Amino acid sequence: MFWADKFAADASGDRIIVNDSKTPSGRVHVGSLRGVVIHDAIYRALKHAGKPVTFTYGVDDYDALDTVPHYLDQEKFAPYLGHPLCNVPSPDQSAAPDYAKYFMGEFLEVFAKLGVRPEIYYLRDLYRSGRMNSYIDLFLQNAHLVREAYKEISKADRPDNWYPFQTICENCGKIATTTVTDYQDGKVFYTCQPNAMDYVKGCGHSGWVSPFDGNGKLPWKVEWVAKWEVVGVSIELAGKDHSQKGGSRDVANSICRKVLKKNPPTHAPYEFILVNGTKMSSSKGVGSSAKEIADLLPPELLRFLMLRTQPRSVINFMPNYETVTRLFRDYDNLIVKYQSDDVKDEKAQEELVPLIYSQLNTDERVQSYHPFDFSTLISLLQILNLDLEAEIAARSEKTLTEYDWEIIRDRIRVGKKWLQDYADEEEKLVIYQDAMPEKAKHLTKAQVTYLQALVTNLSADVNWEGEALQTLLFSTSKQVEVSQKDAFAAVYYTFLNKERGPKAGSLFSYLEKSFVLQRLQDAIALNQ
Structure with a gap:
């Protein structure tokens, strides 16, 4: 059974919520797409199983700006370090009203390309609307249990006067630097600590303020638990870094059981996507962005890249000749198998499931076509004075249909972009036709x-x-x-x-x- 179908088989309830989320700290890297596509596949599997399911996606835009990405104006954005992302100005005011919506907007464009259509919610709205208020109060009232969970699970000591909340400083607007040390009569006492963080200084202001209606946020491991309740999450996987023993998810699970007296949502870890063997970071600008890879690969191929590998296995994507051409070849081989009559046994059908879940539609239809080898196409693109389409038609074993040509023309686009933006010099085929090298x-x-x-x-x-x-x-x-x-x-x-x-x-x-x-x-x- 395909891994997504196993989740669907085990899930039950009148309302199943599959949830994922992202902090839009900068240009979102392609690695973040793995969680998106994994959760979308589980959502589709549940739909296919006839179960009542909703896919939600949270934007953690109340998190602090902790780094100014290298591709932004350092002078303009450095003063906003430590501020909630939704309170940081947009890199382009005409594209989005604030920093968080600017970078999330770019990521959501990739969602649309991939046929992923979750219900989007923003943390700013959950806080400012008051939907988080009762949970903020509950966790502040039970701060001793939260401290206990941190101590037991991650061996992290919190002092007896530590409370699980960060206010937005009334004086400087930072959220990263504030520490809450008391909670009485619906108000918290906080200090904006000068030396709380190594990347930004607090202003030293202190005072009493209401923690409700968007005046601050829960620490994210506690916030995670509150989100599960407010959104009604049933299934939420997490990356390997959050899923290790004693890690973030274990802490959140413990808080959920201790304070809410409930079992946490279904969870399983998934591995990273490495680009050229390197784990990527949004804020550091390391690796290829989701938008860049989505602009390169056809959406079905990008989904296939994510889904053909078990979630617990690393994907090492190198946009070089060998990796890209093999991805196309593997996908095309499954298309040929899908079109053949020899897919009656269970194993052969299982091999086709990643192909089926890679389609943009949710009704499991795979539109067949006659594949044309992508590596051959890359080479043909580099031969001067060649009538490319005539050459493709001559090399094809069958008469190409309109849909065949639609696929081929998109691959011509991919081939041109790959040659321009990704090919190493030794991968390029510049043939000296008129003169001896x-x-x-x-x-x-x-x-x-x-x-x-x-x-x-x-x-x-x-x-x-x-x-x-x-x-x-x-x-x-x-x-x-x-x-x-x-x-x-x-x-x-x-x-x-x-x-x-x-x-x-x-x-x-x-x-x-x-x-x-x-x-x-x-x-x-x-x-x-």
Whole structure:
């Protein structure tokens, strides 16, 4: 059974709420999409099972601005460090009224592209409307139980006069620097501590203030529990960093049981998405943003990237040639399998579930098409003076339908964007068609010997396909006892003016045989 369907099978109740949330501290990285798509898949599985389900998504915009991202004006935003994100000005007032809505707006555009449509709520509204008031009072009245949970679960000592609340300082507007040390008659006593945080100083102001109606917020582990109650959450997974033993989720679970006398929502951890092996951070601007990757990959492929891997396994996404072309190839292979008649056994059907959940529609329809190899498309895009669509039509085994062309044209867009924004120099295929590359004029004697043998072998009646040509290139190097490194460097120098490049066999397959033979002969002549 697919992992999302297992959650659906175990869930029960008259109103099942699947919830996820995000702090919009900056440009949202692609890693945050994993939680979004995982929760959306669980929501869809519940719908498919005929259970009453709602998908909600919270924007934690009462959290403090703790870093100014490198891509923003440091001078403009540094004065707002420590302020609630919803009280920080927007980087572009014409796009959004404040900082939180600006960055969340960009993220929600990605939701729409991916066919994810949760009910969105903002923490500012839960606090300012008074919906959090009764829970603020409850946790302040039971501060000793909250302190107990922190101590027992995460070994974090809180002093006897620590209360689980942070006010917005009436003097400086910061929320990160305030400490509450008393609660009486519906008011808290707080101090804006000068040395509370290492990234910003408090102003030293102190006083009594009501904690209700948006005057401050609960610490996030306590706030998490209050949200579960206010929103009515039934299922909420969390990233590995929050799900470790003694971590944030364990603390929240304990607070829920101690103070509310209830079991917390269903939970399971999910792993990170790494970009080039690095965990990403929104505020630090590390990694590719969700918007950037959503602008690159077709939405079904981006969903597929998230869903084909079990939530407990790391996804290491490197937008390089090998990873991107393999993603397209794996998806296309499932499309072919979906279209075939040979998917009757249970295992074959299970393999197709990630494909089905990757579609933008929620009715499990997969619109079939005739795949065209994406790696071939990237190569064809780089050949000058080529009628691309005519070449694609000639290489396709079947007559392409309008929908086939719709898919292919979008992939042409992806290929162009990948070449422009992501391809390394050695992944690019800039073929010198009109002039001999400079580096081809300085081949070694062994390399010339290799090219001579290669001309002889290629002149025969050979299969002009990528893999067959690659095999021939290898066997020729063994025939004349030239190292593979030197042999392939001779080919790349002769056609690309660089030492390395894409598969040489594939490179030849995209070119006319007569052109390849003539270029090799010209390079031999230049070096004799």
